[in-house]
Amino acid sequence: MQNIKEYQLIIIGGGPAGLAAAVSAAKNGLNDILIVERDKYLGGILNQCIHNGFGLHYFKEELTGPEYSKRFIDLLADTSVEVALDTMALNLENSEDWRYVHVMSSSDGYRILRSKAVILAMGCRERTRMNIQIPGTRAAGIFNAGQAQLYVNLEGYMVGKKVIILGSGDVGLIMARRLTLEGAEVVACVEVMPYPGGLNRNIVQCLQDFDIPLYLSHTITDIKGRNRVEQVTVQEVDQNGKPIAGTEIYYDVDTVLLSVGLIPENELSREAGVTLDPRTSGPIVYENKETLARGIFACGNVLHVHDLVDFVTEEAESAGHAAACFVRDGGCVTEDANIISLKTDSNIGYTVPQQIRIDDVEKAVRVFFRVRKIFKEPSRIVFRDQSNSEIASFKRPFMFPAEMENVNLPRQLLENISGTELTVSVEG
Amino acid sequence: MVQEIICIVCPRGCHLKVDPENDYEVTGNSCPRGIPYGKAELKNPTRVVTSTVKIKGADLTRCPVKTDQAVPKAKMQEVMELINTITLEAPVRVGDVITKRILDTDANLVVCRDIS
Structure with a gap:
């Protein structure tokens, strides 16, 4: 029998979520923590996000991605947290007392580790051409925006000379600017939805600054090219997303970047029997980021896709704190009657957390969510209990699907609701 | 003429109104940082590279x-x-x-x- 190495806490992923979770768990009294990271460096996706704008909420200053992650790598250096770089977590098993993490690396081979608690911080990955089924040839020159970002920013390779971008997610917008500054011509950004997928500020500073047109309610309907991409067809779509005949625009380009969404990377979670929420593609979690599998916590983009790293950090700190409490005193155990499920109306895509154990809420619980359409007029986010009484309401001047919203629900309000369900809705 | 711009100082993206005929007065900002941004954006726009x-x-x-x-x-x-x-x-x-x-x-x- 192989000697199984034990930890109090294993964190899978050394990006912004894993780093902040580790620092927080260490600060809350754990001294036997391991971060498993498959890359050769800590920092995750932030290493290739060389643009600025990170940290405005958390540090009240504007940092680039590498600078933001350095803040946490430096904090980590003052703790006893162990880091296994270039190490892939292959499998996660859950049992009553232990979580088993199977890992593989060139230096140490195949190992089984176990810990009292696990924090999932694996992040997300990009949707690909296969996911959205764009017709056309299989020419070279079709990249995911994040993949192109890695080539350009970390490896120093340009991906093309004349580029079209499908999808207006933040990564695509950032790459429009980046490729333009590096000398490429970005002919257009094309978005199938009637509203942009990325933040307003990125539309301004990445597209408008460089006179790159943004076509809303348009999509790519054909890609032509023998070896390399040669021509792309763009068409307007109707309300059902169907291309409208006669609206074709042809672009002679050599490169297509896809910025068409991110999917939380939850293979390990599934293997461990963690229940996922089809709306987020991430685990269902309680108020403290514990999944429905006891002792397994989740934070960052593996839980739900964020638009700001600052909120990832905050979420990860909360998960780190909760994991430390779990290891020290067994965490929160409560009766079903004291668990509130959050439901959503059709205007709201999801909430995180999805469940709240009232006993575990100290003063208030922060609820994150996204709206599913643009609200240009002032509206209210309303929480109603099962007797349809309004428990809480929060005013917003406007809301966009691209921007994650959050509200603080005070414990006091949760204690007096009727039933065990709260429905979140948008009302005028 | 009053110009409408989107503030890029933070991800909130406030819709600012800047009036060049009234000493570049900025309205629509939800925090003080919007004012210098709004003025600069019309007078001499700048960006971090x-x-x-x-x-x-x-x-x-x-x-x-x-x-x-x-x-x-x-x-x-x-x-x-x-x-x-x-x-x-x-x-x-x-x-x-x-x-x-x-x-x-x-x-x-x-x-x-x-x-x-």
Whole structure:
């Protein structure tokens, strides 16, 4: 029998979520923590996000991605947290007392580790051409925006000379600017939805600054090219997303970047029997980021896709704190009657957390969510209990699907609701 | 004429109104940082430039860099051209100044990642 190495806490992923979770768990009294990271460096996706704008909420200053992650790598250096770089977590098993993490690396081979608690911080990955089924040839020159970002920013390779971008997610917008500054011509950004997928500020500073047109309610309907991409067809779509005949625009380009969404990377979670929420593609979690599998916590983009790293950090700190409490005193155990499920109306895509154990809420619980359409007029986010009484309401001047919203629900309000369900809705 | 612009100081993206005929008065901002941004955006728009430079003597071949202050928008392309001529030697530390007062602006070009 192989000697199984034990930890109090294993964190899978050394990006912004894993780093902040580790620092927080260490600060809350754990001294036997391991971060498993498959890359050769800590920092995750932030290493290739060389643009600025990170940290405005958390540090009240504007940092680039590498600078933001350095803040946490430096904090980590003052703790006893162990880091296994270039190490892939292959499998996660859950049992009553232990979580088993199977890992593989060139230096140490195949190992089984176990810990009292696990924090999932694996992040997300990009949707690909296969996911959205764009017709056309299989020419070279079709990249995911994040993949192109890695080539350009970390490896120093340009991906093309004349580029079209499908999808207006933040990564695509950032790459429009980046490729333009590096000398490429970005002919257009094309978005199938009637509203942009990325933040307003990125539309301004990445597209408008460089006179790159943004076509809303348009999509790519054909890609032509023998070896390399040669021509792309763009068409307007109707309300059902169907291309409208006669609206074709042809672009002679050599490169297509896809910025068409991110999917939380939850293979390990599934293997461990963690229940996922089809709306987020991430685990269902309680108020403290514990999944429905006891002792397994989740934070960052593996839980739900964020638009700001600052909120990832905050979420990860909360998960780190909760994991430390779990290891020290067994965490929160409560009766079903004291668990509130959050439901959503059709205007709201999801909430995180999805469940709240009232006993575990100290003063208030922060609820994150996204709206599913643009609200240009002032509206209210309303929480109603099962007797349809309004428990809480929060005013917003406007809301966009691209921007994650959050509200603080005070414990006091949760204690007096009727039933065990709260429905979140948008009302005028 | 009053111009409507979107503030890019933070991700909130406030819709600012700037009036050039009234001393560039800014309205629609939800925080004080929107005021200087709104004025500058009409008078002399500026942006922070971020890019990478080559680096030798390390596993990594590119080092991220930025201007530590915003530079005039009109000078961005020139700043990029200058950045593309630079090669660093490892080790470098976050904040190391590569070029002082780049192109006679108030901004220095600085290193954004520790690379050894």
